[in-house]
Amino acid sequence: MDKKAVRAISPTREEDYPEWYQQVVKLSDMADRSPVRGCMVIKPWGYALWENMVHILDAMFKSTGVKNAYFPLFIPLSFLEKESEHVEGFAKECAVVTHHRLEKGESGGLVPAGVLSEPLVVRPTSETIIGDSFSKWITSYRDLPILINQWANVVRWEMRTRVFLRTSEFLWQEGHTAHASKKEAIDRTYMMLDLYEKFVQDYLAIPVIKGSKTPSERFPGAIDTLCIEAMMQDRKALQVGTSHFLGQNFAKASQIKFQSEDAIEEYAWTTSWGVSTRLIGGIIMAHGDDDGIILPPKVASSHIVLMPIFKKADEKTKVMEYTENLCKELMDKNYFGRSLAVEIDSREIGGTRGWDWIKKGIPIRVEIGMRDIKDNSVFVGRRDKDHKDKKSIRKEEFVSEITNILNEIQNTLFNNALSVRTKNTILIDDNKMFYDFFTPANIENPIIHGGFAMSHWCGNIECESKIKDDLSVTIRCIPFDSIKEKGNCICCGSSSDRRVVFSKAY
RNA sequence: CGGGAAGUAGCGCAGCCUGGUAGCGCGCUUGUUUCGGGAGCAAGAGGCCAGGGGUUCAAAUCCCCUCUUCCCGACCA
Numbered sequence: 410m411d412k413k414a415v416r417a418i419s420p421t422r423e424e425d426y427p428e429w430y431q432q433v434v435k436l437s438d439m440a441d442r443s444p445v446r447g448c449m450v451i452k453p454w455g456y457a458l459w460e461n462m463v464h465i466l467d468a469m470f471k472s473t474g475v476k477n478a479y480f481p482l483f484i485p486l487s488f489l490e491k492e493s494e495h496v497e498g499f500a501k502e503c504a505v506v507t508h509h510r511l512e513k514g515e516s517g518g519l520v521p522a523g524v525l526s527e528p529l530v531v532r533p534t535s536e537t538i539i540g541d542s543f544s545k546w547i548t549s550y551r552d553l554p555i556l557i558n559q560w561a562n563v564v565r566w567e568m569r570t571r572v573f574l575r576t577s578e579f580l581w582q583e584g585h586t587a588h589a590s591k592k593e594a595i596d597r598t599y600m601m602l603d604l605y606e607k608f609v610q611d612y613l614a615i616p617v618i619k620g621s622k623t624p625s626e627r628f629p630g631a632i633d634t635l636c637i638e639a640m641m642q643d644r645k646a647l648q649v650g651t652s653h654f655l656g657q658n659f660a661k662a663s664q665i666k667f668q669s670e671d672a673i674e675e676y677a678w679t680t681s682w683g684v685s686t687r688l689i690g691g692i693i694m695a696h697g698d699d700d701g702i703i704l705p706p707k708v709a710s711s712h713i714v715l716m717p718i719f720k721k722a723d724e725k726t727k728v729m730e731y732t733e734n735l736c737k738e739l740m741d742k743n744y745f746g747r748s749l750a751v752e753i754d755s756r757e758i759g760g761t762r763g764w765d766w767i768k769k770g771i772p773i774r775v776e777i778g779m780r781d782i783k784d785n786s787v788f789v790g791r792r793d794k795d796h797k798d799k800k801s802i803r804k805e806e807f808v809s810e811i812t813n814i815l816n817e818i819q820n821t822l823f824n825n826a827l828s829v830r831t832k833n834t835i836l837i838d839d840n841k842m843f844y845d846f847f848t849p850a851n852i853e854n855p856i857i858h859g860g861f862a863m864s865h866w867c868g869n870i871e872c873e874s875k876i877k878d879d880l881s882v883t884i885r886c887i888p889f890d891s892i893k894e895k896g897n898c899i900c901c902g903s904s905s906d907r908r909v910v911f912s913k914a915y
Numbered sequence: 916c917g918g919g920a921a922g923u924a925g926c927g928c929a930g931c932c933u934g935g936u937a938g939c940g941c942g943c944u945u946g947u948u949u950c951g952g953g954a955g956c957a958a959g960a961g962g963c964c965a966g967g968g969g970u971u972c973a974a975a976u977c978c979c980c981u982c983u984u985c986c987c988g989a990c991c992a
Contacts, residue, residue: 417953427985444983499991501990501991567990567991568916569989579992649992650992651992685992686992719950759950759954762953764953765953781951796953799951881987915992
C-alpha cells in the first residue's frame with residue numbers, strides 16, 4: 410500500500426463507486442464472499458451490527474403487540490401455487506429441493522437418490538406457509554388480530570448478486586398479521602412503515618422518503634405496497650423497508666377464515682412487512698467515506714476502541730491499568746438500551762492499528778500513553794472527522810461527555826446524508842431536462858450522476874415503462890407528502906395532480 | 916440469461932505474446948532497532964498458477980470445455 414496515501418480505500422467513491430463498495434465491505438471486516446454463488450459469510454464485526462439492529466427492531470415490534478414465532482424453511486410447492494400473482498412473481502427465483510438422500514454414485518461421488526413426492530421450495534418469503542398456520546389458528550373474530558414476526562433467512566436465486574444489497578440468501582424479519590377488518594389491516598400496514606421510518610432515520614441515520622409503490626412495483630399478490638426509499642451517495646435509490654397490505658388475497662388462497670360478530674364467515678385481511686441485511690449495504694453507501702464505512706453510533710458493532718501506547722514493560726503495566734479502568738468506566742455507561750461497547754486493541758503494530766479501526770468504522774478511537782496518564786486525559790479521534798483531527802480531553806470529561814459525543818456523530822451522519830439527498834433532489838417538469846438529468850456525460854465511463862427527480866406522472870404504466878426502457882429509471886414511490894399540484898406528465902404531457910420520485914435504483 | 920473484463924500466496928499485481936515447473940509489494944511469523952505510531956533492518960512461513968480435458972519430452976504460459984467473480988442490462992429486499 411502506498412504510504413503517502415491519505416485515504417484508506419482505493420478507488421475513491423468518485424473514481425469507481427461499485428469497486429469502492431466492494432473494498433469497503435472487505436476492509437471493514439464485515440463480510441467474506443462464500444464458496445457458494447451469491448452467498449456471503451457475515452463476519453463478527455458485520456454480524457454485531459446486524460444483532461444490534463435486530464434487538465432494537467425486535468423491541469419496537471413487540472411494543473406494538475407483535476409476537477415472534479418460527480415457520481419452516483421448506484414450503485410445499487403446492488402452497489406457493491395457491492396465489493397466482495405470488496407464484497408468478499417468485500417462481501423464477503426459487504431454489505427447489507427435489508431429493509432427500511445422497512448415495513455413492515457410479516463415478517465415486519455422492520449423488521442425490523431419494524426423489525421427494527412433492528418438491529420443497531426454500532422460502533423466498535413465507536406468506537403461504539404462515540397463511541396455512543393462520544388458517545388453523547383462526548376461527549373466530551376473537552382470535553384476531555394475530556400479529557406475528559419471524560427472524561429468518563430466505564433464499565432468492567438472483568441473476569446478479571452484490572454483498573449485502575442482493576445476495577441469494579439473506580437474513581431478514583418478516584412480519585405477518587391478520588385482521589378482522591380492512592381498515593385495521595391498512596392501519597397496521599402504515600404503522601409498520603412508520604416504525605421502519607423511525608428506525609432507519611433515528612438509528613441508522615439515513616433519511617427516507619415514505620410512499621407507496623406503483624402497481625408495477627408492488628409485491629406479488631399485494632393490494633398495496635408501501636416503502637421507504639433512501640438515497641445513496643452515488644445518488645441511486647435503495648429501498649430499505651416495505652410494508653404490504655395484502656387485502657384478502659392470501660386469506661383466500663390459504664383459507665384464512667373467521668366467524669364475525671354477526672356470525673358470518675369472512676376472510677381475514679392480512680399484511681406483511683420486512684427489512685433485511687440489505688440495511689447494512691445502505692449504511693455503507695449512505696455514510697461511508699474514502700476511508701471506509703462509518704457506523705452510526707446507535708447501532709455500531711462497538712462504540713469505542715482504546716489503543717494503549719507504551720515503550721517499556723513498566724510503562725505497559727501502567728498504561729494497561731489506566732486503559733482497563735477507563736474501559737470499565739465506559740462500559741458502565743448506557744447508550745440507547747445497551748452498555749457502551751468498548752474494544753481494547755493493544756497490538757504493537759504502530760499506526761496500522763488506528764487505520765484498521767477507521768476502516769471498520771468505529772465511532773471513537775482513543776489513544777492512551779504515558780503523557781495522557783500524567784495529565785489524566787485521553788487522546789480522542791472521531792470517525793466523523795479527519796483522521797488527523799484528534800484532541801486531548803480530560804478523562805472525566807470524556808467519560809461524562811461520551812454519550813453526547815456519540816449523539817453528535819449520529820446527528821452529523823444524518824445531516825450529511827440528508828444534505829446529499831437535498832442537493833440531488835430536484836423538481837423537473839421538462840422532458841429533455843429529465844432525460845439529461847439521468848444521462849451520464851460519458852456512457853463508456855459513467856460517473857456519478859442523476860438523483861431523485863420529483864416529476865409529474867399521469868398514472869399510466871406505458872409512461873412508467875417507457876422511462877424505464879429509455880433510462881433505467883423507475884418510480885421509486887409516490888410519496889405520502891407529495892406536492893399536490895397540477896402539472897403535466899414528464900413522459901406524455903397529460904395532466905397529473907401529484908409528483909412522484911423518479912430515480913435509478915439498486 | 917445477454918454484452919464486456921478478470922481468475923497466479925491473506926490483499927494488490929507481474930510472469931503468458933516468444934512453453935523449461937513461480938516472483939514482487941503489502942500483510943503474516945520470529946528476532947532486533949524504533950516509538951504519540953499506516954516504522955527500519957534481518958531471517959522465515961505461505962501457492963498442485965479457478966477446475967477439467969487436450970497438444971507436448973515438458974504447460975501458469977498454447978487449444979477446447981466448465982465454474983466463479985466484477986461491471987453494464989433484464990429481475991428483485
